Structure formats: C-alpha cells, structure tokens
Amino acid sequence: MRRIKGLGPLFAAMIILLILFGVMVPNFLTRENLLDLLQQISVNAIIAFGMTLTIMIGGIDLSVGAVLALVGTSTIYVLSFGDAETQSLLHFVLAILTGLGVAGAFGAFNGVCAAKTKMPPFIITLATMMIARGSAYCFNQARPIPIADHQTVFLTIGNGRLFGVIPIPVLIMLVLFAVAGILLHRTRFGQHLYAIGGNREAARFTGIPLARTQIIVYILCAVFTGIAGMINVSQLYSAEPAAGIGFELDAIAAAVVGGTSFTGGIGTMNGTLIGAIIIGILDKGLNQAGVHFSIQDIVKGFVILAAVYMDVRRRK
Amino acid sequence: MIKPTGSHTSLLVLERITKRFGGVTALDNVAFDLRQGEIHALLGENGAGKSTLIKILAGVYTPDAGIIRIDDQIVHIRDVADADRFGIRVIHQELSLAPNLSAAENIYLGREPTRCGWLDRRKMDEDAQILIEQLGMSEIRDVGATVSDLSVAQRQLVEIARALSCQAKILVLDEPTSSLAEAETEALFSTLKRLRSQSVGIIYISHRLEEITRLADRITVLRDGRSMGTQTTAHIHQRELIKWMVGRDIVDHFHRPPHKPGNVALEVNGLVSSKIHDVSFQLHYGEILGLAGLVGSGRSELARAIFGIDPFTAGEIRIDGKPIVLTSPRAALDAGIVLVPEDRRKEGLVMIQSVGFNISLPWTAEWISFCTPNERKRIEIIDHAVNNFEIKLDHINQCIDGLSGGNQQKVLVGRWMEHLPKILILDEPTRGIDVGAREEMFNFISDLVEQGVAILFISSDLAEVINVCHHVALYRDGHILKTVTPDAISLETIMEQLTGARIHETD
Numbered sequence: 089m090r091r092i093k094g095l096g097p098l099f100a101a102m103i104i105l106l107i108l109f110g111v112m113v114p115n116f117l118t119r120e121n122l123l124d125l126l127q128q129i130s131v132n133a134i135i136a137f138g139m140t141l142t143i144m145i146g147g148i149d150l151s152v153g154a155v156l157a158l159v160g161t162s163t164i165y166v167l168s169f170g171d172a173e174t175q176s177l178l179h180f181v182l183a184i185l186t187g188l189g190v191a192g193a194f195g196a197f198n199g200v201c202a203a204k205t206k207m208p209p210f211i212i213t214l215a216t217m218m219i220a221r222g223s224a225y226c227f228n229q230a231r232p233i234p235i236a237d238h239q240t241v242f243l244t245i246g247n248g249r250l251f252g253v254i255p256i257p258v259l260i261m262l263v264l265f266a267v268a269g270i271l272l273h274r275t276r277f278g279q280h281l282y283a284i285g286g287n288r289e290a291a292r293f294t295g296i297p298l299a300r301t302q303i304i305v306y307i308l309c310a311v312f313t314g315i316a317g318m319i320n321v322s323q324l325y326s327a328e329p330a331a332g333i334g335f336e337l338d339a340i341a342a343a344v345v346g347g348t349s350f351t352g353g354i355g356t357m358n359g360t361l362i363g364a365i366i367i368g369i370l371d372k373g374l375n376q377a378g379v380h381f382s383i384q385d386i387v388k389g390f391v392i393l394a395a396v397y398m399d400v401r402r403r404k
Numbered sequence: 405m406i407k408p409t410g411s412h413t414s415l416l417v418l419e420r421i422t423k424r425f426g427g428v429t430a431l432d433n434v435a436f437d438l439r440q441g442e443i444h445a446l447l448g449e450n451g452a453g454k455s456t457l458i459k460i461l462a463g464v465y466t467p468d469a470g471i472i473r474i475d476d477q478i479v480h481i482r483d484v485a486d487a488d489r490f491g492i493r494v495i496h497q498e499l500s501l502a503p504n505l506s507a508a509e510n511i512y513l514g515r516e517p518t519r520c521g522w523l524d525r526r527k528m529d530e531d532a533q534i535l536i537e538q539l540g541m542s543e544i545r546d547v548g549a550t551v552s553d554l555s556v557a558q559r560q561l562v563e564i565a566r567a568l569s570c571q572a573k574i575l576v577l578d579e580p581t582s583s584l585a586e587a588e589t590e591a592l593f594s595t596l597k598r599l600r601s602q603s604v605g606i607i608y609i610s611h612r613l614e615e616i617t618r619l620a621d622r623i624t625v626l627r628d629g630r631s632m633g634t635q636t637t638a639h640i641h642q643r644e645l646i647k648w649m650v651g652r653d654i655v656d657h658f659h660r661p662p663h664k665p666g667n668v669a670l671e672v673n674g675l676v677s678s679k680i681h682d683v684s685f686q687l688h689y690g691e692i693l694g695l696a697g698l699v700g701s702g703r704s705e706l707a708r709a710i711f712g713i714d715p716f717t718a719g720e721i722r723i724d725g726k727p728i729v730l731t732s733p734r735a736a737l738d739a740g741i742v743l744v745p746e747d748r749r750k751e752g753l754v755m756i757q758s759v760g761f762n763i764s765l766p767w768t769a770e771w772i773s774f775c776t777p778n779e780r781k782r783i784e785i786i787d788h789a790v791n792n793f794e795i796k797l798d799h800i801n802q803c804i805d806g807l808s809g810g811n812q813q814k815v816l817v818g819r820w821m822e823h824l825p826k827i828l829i830l831d832e833p834t835r836g837i838d839v840g841a842r843e844e845m846f847n848f849i850s851d852l853v854e855q856g857v858a859i860l861f862i863s864s865d866l867a868e869v870i871n872v873c874h875h876v877a878l879y880r881d882g883h884i885l886k887t888v889t890p891d892a893i894s895l896e897t898i899m900e901q902l903t904g905a906r907i908h909e910t911d
Contacts, residue, residue, distance in 0.1 A: 274775045276768040283765055286754035292713065293745050293752065294766045295734040353756050 097398065098347060098362050105366060109373035116376060123255060129368035130257035131156075131323075133361060134316040135335060136342035137268040138309030140360045142209070143343055144272070145284045145305055146352030147202055150213040152313040153335035154220035155194050157328065159317030161227040163187035164235055164327035167242060180241055188314045194220055195310025199303030217336070224329040234326040246322025257319045264312060269357035271308075281305065285352025341388075342367055345395040366391070414476075415440045415605040416461075416492075416574055421470035423456055430456040431467070432629045438574065438605040443596060445620035445637075446609045447649050448838075453629040454609055458576055461607075462494040463487035474574075493567030494576040497836070499559055501566075503552040507544060508532035510551055511566045535569055540598050543591050557588030561595065568599070575599065576607040579836060581615060586698065586866065586902075593619055613642050613839075614867070625649050646839060661850040663874045665691045668725060669858035670741070670827050672710065675719035679705040681883040683719070687827065687858045692849065694873030694890070695862045698902055702882035703862045704746055707829050711743040712736040723826070737766075740826030744817050744833060746862075752816045753804055760786045760800035763819040770822070785822050793818035794844065810841025817845070828852065829860040834868065846872060866898050878902060 110117040167183035201212045248256040272278040283291040321327045346363025348355030374384045416438040423431040459465045463484040517527045532547040581589045625632040666689030675683040679702045697703040708714040712730035730736045745751035763786045771781040793814040834842045870890040878885040
C-alpha cells in the first residue's frame with residue numbers, strides 16, 4: 089500500500105547484473121539456468137520473507153539457521169519411524185506437522201520474550217539459536233539422518249518439478265512470496281507492522297496490539313524458516329544437524345539489499361525478493377564465471393555495502 | 405540588574421540575508437542586529453523563517469545572499485565549527501545531551517580535560533562546579549549527577565552551561581520553555597538576565613508572548629521570510645504584537661463555549677498507582693475539564709492510566725455510569741476514549757511515514773477488510789481530516805516530517821475525528837505551535853464541546869487552562885488539590901497552589 093520510495097533502481101541493478109553475467113558467461117541466460125538460479129535462492133528467499141517481517145518491526149531473528157537444522161532433523165526423525173511397508177501418508181503429515189510445530193514453538197518463544205520482556209531481540213534469538221542448534225545435534229547421535237529412497241513424496245518437495253518444468257521449491261517460494269506480500273501490503277496486520285517499526289509508542293497510542301502483533305511476526309518468521317527447512321533437507325536427501333549455519337545472515341542480507349531499513353518501518357516484500365535474486369545472481373554468476381570462491385565472498389560483501397549505502401543516501 | 409541601555413555596540417549584524425530552497429524563498433532580504441548584553445526576541449509564526457535564520461547562524465545552512473558581521477568584521481559561517489569559532493552557541497528545541505553521562509561530562513563533551521593523555525575526571529568535575537557557580541545555576545546541585553536523573557529544566561541549564569563553557573558571545577535559544585513549567589521558566593529567566601549583565605548577546609525564540617514582553621529588550625518579527633522590523637519591548641503591547649506577527653487581528657482571548665453539561669461521561673474514583681495518589685473526578689458530556697499541573701506532576705501518567713497503558717493498583721473508572729476495566733489502549737478506544745499524547749514526535753506520529761498513513765492508521769478496520777484495502781475509503785478518511793482541520797500540505801503521500809509543527813498537531817488530533825470520541829483527552833495540545841494554529845485548535849475544541857464531547861484538557865500553560873476550561877482541577881504530585889471555576893480564581897493563586905513553596909525560592 090504505502091511505498092515511500094520505488095524499487096526502480098533495485099530492479100535496474102538486477103537487470104544490469106543479469107546482462108553483465110549474460111555477456112560474461114555463455115548460456116547464463118537460458119531458461120534452464122535461470123530456473124536453476126531460482127531454485128537455488130528459494131530457501132534463502134523464503135527465510136528472508138519472514139526476516140523482512142521481523143526487521144520491519146525493528147526486531148531481528150538470528151535463530152533461523154539453527155531452527156532450520158532442527159526442523160530438518162526432527163521432521164526426518166518422525167518420518168523414518170517404522171519400516172518401508174508401513175510408511176504412509178499419515179507419517180508424512182505427522183512429520184511435516186512436527187517440523188512446523190517445532191518451528192512455531194521457537195517462533196512463539198522468541199516472540200513472547202521480545203514482546204513481554206525488555207530483552208533485546210538480538211540477544212533472545214542469539215540464545216535460541218544456540219538452543220535450537222544444540223537440540224538439532226540431539227538426534228541420531230549428532231549424525232546426519234538420511235531420507236529413505238522410498239520417501240518419494242517428501243523428496244519431491246525439494247527435487248520435483250511441476251509439469252516437469254517449474255521446480256517445486258520455486259513454486260513454494262512464489263506462493264509464500266504472495267502470502268507474505270499480501271500480509272504486509274494489503275492487510276491491517278501489515279499496516280500495523282509499518283506503524284510499530286516506524287514508531288512503537290505511536291502505534292501503542294493508536295490502539296495497535298503490540299505484544300500480539302510481535303509474537304505473530306516471530307511465529308511467521310519461524311514457520312517460513314520451517315518450510316524452507318523441509319525444502320533444504322529434501323534437497324540434501326538427509327537431515328544434517330549442522331545445516332543452515334550462516335543462513336540468518338544471508339536472509340538479513342537479502343532483506344537489507346532489498347531496501348528493508350534495519351531500524352524498522354521501511355521495506356517491501358518485492359524488495360526482499362529482488363534482494364534475494366541479486367545475491368543469487370552474484371553467487372551463481374561468479375561461480376559459473378570461474379571466479380574463486382574466496383573472491384566471490386569479497387564481491388558479495390562489497391555489493392551489500394554498496395546497495396545499503398545507496399539506499400541510505402536515497403532516503404535522505 | 406544592569407540594563408543594557410548604555411551599550412549600543414552591535415555584536416552581530418545581518419544584512420539582506422536571503423535563502424532559497426528550490427523555488428521557495430525561506431528568507432528574503434532579512435535584516436537583524438544583536439547588541440552586546442541584550443535579549444533580542446525573534447518572533448514569527450511557524451514557517452516564518454525563524455529556524456532557517458538560526459540554522460544560518462549555527463552554520464547548518466549558508467545564505468544565498470547577504471552579509472553577516474560579527475564585531476564589525478564580515479564573516480562567513482560555512483559550517484558548525486565556524487559558528488563555534490565565532491562564539492555562536494545555539495540551543496535547539498530538542499536537547500542534545502547524552503542522557504547516560506553526568507552533567508559535567510556533558511558540559512565538557514568533546515573537550516574533556518586530560519592529564520598525560522588520560523581523562524582527568526576530577527578536574528572536569530571541579531571546572532564544571534566552578535562554571536555552574538559563576539553562572540549562578542544553583543538549581544544544578546550535583547555536577548556528577550547523571551543527566552537522565554535531572555529534570556527537564558535542569559537539563560536545559562546543563563545545555564546552557566555547555567554552551568557558555570567555551571566563551572559564547574552569542575547565545576541562541578529556540579523555544580527553551582516549551583517543556584518547562586512556570587517555576588522552572590522563572591529560573592531560566594534569571595539565568596538569562598544574569599548572562600545579559602555579563603554582556604552576552606541572547607537571541608530568544610518563543611511562541612509565548614507573555615514571556616517575550618517580560619524578558620526581551622527588543623523584538624524582531626519575521627513574517628513569510630521577511631523581517632517586519634525591530635521594536636523596543638517597552639513600547640509595545642501584547643495585542644499589537646500579535647497583530648504585528650500574524651498580520652491580522654486575532655482575538656487574544658478564546659471564547660469559552662457555553663457550559664451546558666450533560667450526563668457524566670467519565671468518572672474516576674480513587675485511582676492509585678505508583679505515580680497517582682487517590683485521584684477522583686467527574687467529567688460531563690459537553691464540558692471541558694482542565695487538568696493544570698506542572699511538568700513532572702504526574703498529569704500524563706494519569707492520562708496513560710485512564711487510557712489503559714499503565715496499570716493501576718486501586719480505584720475504578722466508570723463510563724456512562726458503568727464500571728469498566730481498561731487494560732489496553734484498544735479497550736479504551738472501543739469504550740470511546742481517545743488520548744492525544746503530549747509528545748507528538750515520540751508518542752504521536754510515525755515520522756518516517758506519509759501524512760496519509762498517519763491519518764488512516766487508527767481506522768484500518770474501516771478501510772481494510774481482510775486482505776482488500778479500499779483505497780477510495782482510505783482517501784475519504786484522509787480528506788475528511790485534512791479538510792475538517794485545514795491541514796496545509798502538498799500531497800497526502802508527503803512525509804509527515806515535512807509539515808510544520810502546527811500542521812503535525814492538527815494531524816494528530818484531527819485523525820481521531822472520523823468518528824467523534826465520547827471522551828477526548830488532550831495532553832498539551834498546543835505545545836510548540838504558533839498563535840494561528842493555536843487559535844484553530846481552540847475553535848476546534850469549542851466545536852467538539854458543543855457537539856457534546858467530554859474533554860479532559862491537560863496543560864501547563866495556566867493562562868490557557870483558565871481561558872479554555874469550564875472547570876480546572878489543580879494537580880500536584882499525583883493528586884488533585886482541588887477543582888475550581890476559572891472565573892473565581894487568579895493565575896497567581898493557581899501558581900501558588902501548584903508550586904507550593906517553590907515560587908518563593910525562584911523569585
């Protein structure tokens with residue numbers, strides 16, 4: 089609804105990068121390669137949608153990477169109950185619900201702490217990050233839990249394609265993008281997020297339920313992470329307790345490159361999607377151009393810095 | 405007190421100062437001069453160009469044309485450091501102290517005394533103490549006290565002390581009393597008068613005309629970016645001053661709407677919290693009840709408790725005679741209570757958002773159903789407030805930070821009128837807004853009362869309270885001393901009641 093600044097420059101940057109790598113890397117701009125790009129960013133983008141909501145209210149969620157790992161291990165743990173013959177839809181549903189339930193519980197805990205105590209969200213989620221990571225290591229003596237080959241439905245989540253063309257993770261990403269976008273830009277809830285992030289006290293005086301809104305935001309962020317976690321384990325064919333390290337930073341980077349203000353109150357879902365795509369293009373493009381991975385990170389660092397610098401300047 | 409009559413040396417002279425922002429001429433050939441040892445008031449409505457002029461002196465803006473002389477030398481103030489070097493100190497409306505540091509640390513911030521490269525805390529405290537004594541600021545008892553523990557008035561004095569700790573010749577104060585209570589204002593005035601006798605030139609900006617006529621030696625009026633001339637204060641009456649300032653006659657006294665009280669709208673019985681001590685009162689429909697109290701008397705806390713923000717330990721609130729439990733602002737709003745908070749930037753508006761966002765925010769339920777915002781309904785709500793309140797703006801999507809203080813205040817109050825509240829609590833609704841906007845605010849309050857709204861009017865401007873309200877509750881230290889009819893009591897009596905013995909100390 090309210091966008092104080094347009095996304096023009098960001099969109100232009102994305103196009104320029106695409107053209108740049110299109111020239112540098114042969115076959116970069118093929119349909120297959122671009123779908124592959126979207127598939128690669130899907131996990132990060134989905135987490136970033138949730139992260140955008142938390143940053144929007146002036147919060148942060150550092151626990152997403154660890155929660156992603158815990159969702160993976162707990163889901164696969166439940167999924168692998170029983171032998172191959174007794175595997176059923178019930179198991180599948182139960183496993184998914186377990187994973188999302190675990191994520192939701194962590195989100196609720198983060199949210200209640202952030203809303204009801206004076207502890208800063210940075211510290212709360214730093215602590216729950218450690219708790220989630222430790223919990224992930226509790227399964228299968230800290231070893232990865234493989235997904236059995238006959239779990240075809242679950243493996244489709246990360247590896248299947250709709251009509252043999254569109255990767256399922258991309259589909260999930262687009263659906264969640266729509267959900268998050270509608271939530272932020274078309275509902276009262278979204279309007280309230282802008283108000284809370286822009287001025288918490290002013291939001292209080294207009295009767296916005298501060299605590300409830302904050303708790304819902306943290307739950308949403310964690311549940312989005314949970315869904316990303318399902319895709320992640322499915323793609324890896326196993327639940328790794330050490331998965332997702334640094335994912336919180338990638339998600340923050342996508343949101344921030346996409347124009348989300350770190351102090352809250354400013355940002356859009358479109359921006360975050362483009363931010364995630366830009367980071368994805370850099371990853372894939374530099375990789376395919378044969379740039380050494382050490383240089384890749386350096387380039388990414390400078391790009392993030394430049395994007396945020398331009399955004400800050402534009403706002404003045 | 406040494407009067408500056410003998411010395412006519414001009415300390416600062418501004419000639420033909422012009423400043424444009426894009427197509428807007430903020431200052432147009434402005435002339436101004438400041439003498440040694442005088443208090444020179446700069447008057448004008450919001451948007452008249454006062455702050456632009458100050459920012460030029462402070463080195464924040466450079467003028468497009470014109471000459472600045474200090475001690476007969478032509479100078480160029482290119483940046484804040486230049487202003488510093490010329491001995492110009494500006495104290496802005498929003499104080500710029502570090503609340504976590506002590507008074508002494510703040511005074512010497514950036515110029516901390518050192519010994520062998522180490523911070524010399526003892527020397528800093530000693531110097532600060534000496535400075536405070538020289539300035540006669542007995543209100544600051546302990547220079548080691550943390551600023552967040554000081555009162556607003558004491559903080560203001562710390563800021564002045566900081567300004568004067570490095571040989572200020574020219575002191576500029578922008579609305580220094582807007583957050584001060586009467587007694588604190590008196591203390592500030594005696595400090596300013598003392599500085600005047602020490603040959604400091606003081607430029608004083610305020611909306612409060614009573615203050616200016618009492619304090620200033622000369623007055624310069626700005627209107628629409630032009631200077632309307634300078635006069636000696638002794639030769640001018642308040643009424644003429646207003647006319648001079650706004651360029652038209654303004655009724656200097658608000659016409660209180662007729663008192664036709666209806667049923668009891670709000671009844672508070674024995675309210676107790678950590679800051680409120682047994683408060684009871686009744687507010688009728690169609691009535692304005694004033695809550696007169698000094699800053700820090702716990703007025704805002706009472707408002708917050710009624711509005712469901714702060715919890716209370718005992719007592720009850722009744723609306724329309726029925727007891728009601730208000731545990732959140734939402735519950736209070738649903739019960740028909742609206743609270744317009746005191747600090748519009750900190751508690752009132754989302755400053756990074758548009759005017760339209762701020763107006764439509766309380767009414768999201770009206771223009772968004774599930775996930776389909778109704779843009780037309782939204783515009784309707786916004787236009788309603790803008791037209792009703794004559795809010796001056798370029799566009800509803802304009803950032804609210806760009807509006808003048810008076811217009812921001814109109815947004816803050818006007819947005820609640822989409823549906824009339826039963827009970828309206830206004831906490832300092834005229835703070836920092838100009839005469840014109842203030843008059844509009846009073847007219848608006850009058851309209852509301854005639855439509856039967858019950859209004860609780862909180863203010864530390866006692867003249868205003870007496871003029872506007874049907875009854876005045878005198879509020880001190882978290883309880884109501886007594887409720888009086890404004891016609892039956894003088895300003896001085898109220899002052900004595902509210903301050904207790906304090907008035908004698910500062911005289």
